[in-house]
């Protein structure tokens with residue numbers, strides 16, 4: 001057997017402090033997981049069940065990259081998020097065992113074409129064009145749980161050109177990491193290599209060509225991205 005075209009390389013992100021890499025399977029993202037962000041998006045933050053969207057694995061971008069300002073948007077947003085890296089898969093994972101499935105954590109930036117997302121919401125269409133475009137998943141080096149422990153709380157901040165735009169605490173997540181894993185595993189088979197972007201706090205806003213955006217999560221190194229010219 002031979003592939004009739006070259007298979008794509010396995011998308012991956014670095015593991016902190018080593019030459020090793022974490023292979024990425026799927027990227028699940030939690031929508032509206034901080035009450036203040038739900039309010040700024042015009043939604044009631046009552047504890048309705050969490051919902052998810054996805055990004056393709058090859059949308060991953062590493063720390064320090066310069067990415068082109070994406071096409072077809074005039075409102076390109078940052079979203080600072082804690083990223084959970086799944087090391088052991090499962091279905092119907094109990095909340096009490098969920099953290100045993102986590103290999104590590106990273107800082108992330110869920111880049112969003114907000115205008116295309118809003119159009120999709122208004123027209124009842126899928127979010128993919130607003131969320132799942134090229135270079136849309138900025139993921140920092142993955143830190144193994146064995147080195148950092150888990151992240152039930154701790155500061156999460158984002159700055160643009162040195163000005164703080166998002167400033168919150170991971171404990172403000174409406175749905176905790178164990179709850180997200182348990183709920184997600186009831187509807188999708190989680191597998192090793194899956195990443196979960198756990199949602200962003202309030203303060204989302206626009207990026208422009210030339211901006212430098214930095215995500216800071218207590219216990220993880222800063223994650224920095226520069227926005228280049230329009231693609």
Ligand code: MN
Nearest residue numbers: 079110199200
């Ligand atoms: Mn997000």
